[in-house]
Amino acid sequence: MTKEEYKTSSYKAAIISGSHDEGKLIEISSIEAAKITSKEILVKSVAYAVNPTDWKHIVYGLGAKGSVVGCDVSGVVEEVGEEVVGFKKGDIVSGFVHGNVQTRTGAFSEYVILNPITVIKYDASKFDTDKVLTTGIHPSDLLTTFEGAASVTLGLVTVAISFSHSLKVDIEKSKNSNDYILIWGGATATGVLAIQFAKLIYGLKVITTSSPKNFEYLKSLGADETFDYNDKEVVSKIKSFGKGSIKYGLDTIAFPETFQSLYDATETTNQVHLDSLLGLTGESIKTDASRKVTYGTTLAYTALGKDVTLGPKTTKSTPELQADYKLFWETVLPKYIDQLKSNNLKVLPKGLESANEALELLRQNKVSGEKVAFRY
Numbered sequence: 001m002t003k004e005e006y007k008t009s010s011y012k013a014a015i016i017s018g019s020h021d022e023g024k025l026i027e028i029s030s031i032e033a034a035k036i037t038s039k040e041i042l043v044k045s046v047a048y049a050v051n052p053t054d055w056k057h058i059v060y061g062l063g064a065k066g067s068v069v070g071c072d073v074s075g076v077v078e079e080v081g082e083e084v085v086g087f088k089k090g091d092i093v094s095g096f097v098h099g100n101v102q103t104r105t106g107a108f109s110e111y112v113i114l115n116p117i118t119v120i121k122y123d124a125s126k127f128d129t130d131k132v133l134t135t136g137i138h139p140s141d142l143l144t145t146f147e148g149a150a151s152v153t154l155g156l157v158t159v160a161i162s163f164s165h166s167l168k169v170d171i172e173k174s175k176n177s178n179d180y181i182l183i184w185g186g187a188t189a190t191g192v193l194a195i196q197f198a199k200l201i202y203g204l205k206v207i208t209t210s211s212p213k214n215f216e217y218l219k220s221l222g223a224d225e226t227f228d229y230n231d232k233e234v235v236s237k238i239k240s241f242g243k244g245s246i247k248y249g250l251d252t253i254a255f256p257e258t259f260q261s262l263y264d265a266t267e268t269t270n271q272v273h274l275d276s277l278l279g280l281t282g283e284s285i286k287t288d289a290s291r292k293v294t295y296g297t298t299l300a301y302t303a304l305g306k307d308v309t310l311g312p313k314t315t316k317s318t319p320e321l322q323a324d325y326k327l328f329w330e331t332v333l334p335k336y337i338d339q340l341k342s343n344n345l346k347v348l349p350k351g352l353e354s355a356n357e358a359l360e361l362l363r364q365n366k367v368s369g370e371k372v373a374f375r376y
């Protein structure tokens, strides 16, 4: 599609249908092609991945009927705004967009408008553009396929904010070698990436919780010690294992009870930094006033440079957050992107039409240790 054509034409997208019935959250529709600004890029989509935030936006009414669904996409750059540096037409990329809230752009669409600050460029010489993952489960692998690349960007943005800003982990690996991070929910899509960040990029030792069936997988990604979150003694076992050296805690589940567990398991550490992915702080749990704890509340959307209001809560995108994130995203992550692995992938067969099934799998909690992906 040329620049002139897309300005006047429409393309195919999955939009919020207005129904909350099973298997009917989205409908495939034709949307008007919007023009990119000088600061944006336009990507021709190849593959997508679904995230819990997608069905939550729809079912909890955070996005209006007609909004383009989806946050994670991979594809090929079609057009680059005049002020954008570092990207050109034909680049292989994956991108994270605030989908489910706007008619102008969203991931599950033929073309997607992206802010480059949440886009990853891949080395074409290492990327297998011809490989199409067949329907079914594929084991965790390097980010060399469109399905794999589509599955990581929201997660990578999230852990980038968490480590660089919310937890403020020192980027000098040698300073972290005696410290543990406790990642509650290591088998979540976010946890799988957080384990790799902690080990590979920051040189931390990693304790994580998951179901026992995921222990070996998480160890293969870099976890040093794994604990079953269903074990009634899990908190005391982690506490005695960590012996005062669990300096950081990230709760990827972020229920009040999991955040309480994270808080309690780090009790013996003198100064601890905790982060929750659903906005929880000390105010949400029982705390001990004598402990020194700092709280982060990572929200991936804030990487896009604007305050984010979801329901009653507004999360600030402060200049400090933007600077910490940008430095990490532009100068640290590119050095490691070739070494990072995706989650295990569950690939659906019906192209864009798969979006309803993908959303339903997550809404009904039918996915364990996998990321659901599909092609355009």
Ligand SMILES: NC(=O)c1ccc[n+]([C@@H]2O[C@H](COP(=O)([O-])OP(=O)(O)OC[C@H]3O[C@@H](n4cnc5c(N)ncnc54)[C@H](OP(=O)(O)O)[C@@H]3O)[C@@H](O)[C@H]2O)c1
Residues within 6 Å of the ligand: 051, 052, 053, 154, 155, 158, 184, 185, 186, 187, 188, 189, 190, 191, 209, 210, 211, 212, 214, 229, 252, 253, 254, 258, 276, 277, 278, 298, 299, 300, 301, 367, 368, 369, 370
């Ligand atoms: N703030 C943000 O920007 C942000 C970004 C991404 C995600 N999130 C939120 O974070 C949450 C996780 O999202 P996700 O996509 O990473 O997760 P996901 O991949 O959908 O998580 C599924 C996994 O959760 C694990 N799990 C469930 N209950 C658990 C518990 N009590 N303790 C430990 N592990 C448990 C299960 O592990 P086992 O199979 O081992 O049992 C399961 O495999 C969602 O609520 C999502 O909305 C927020």
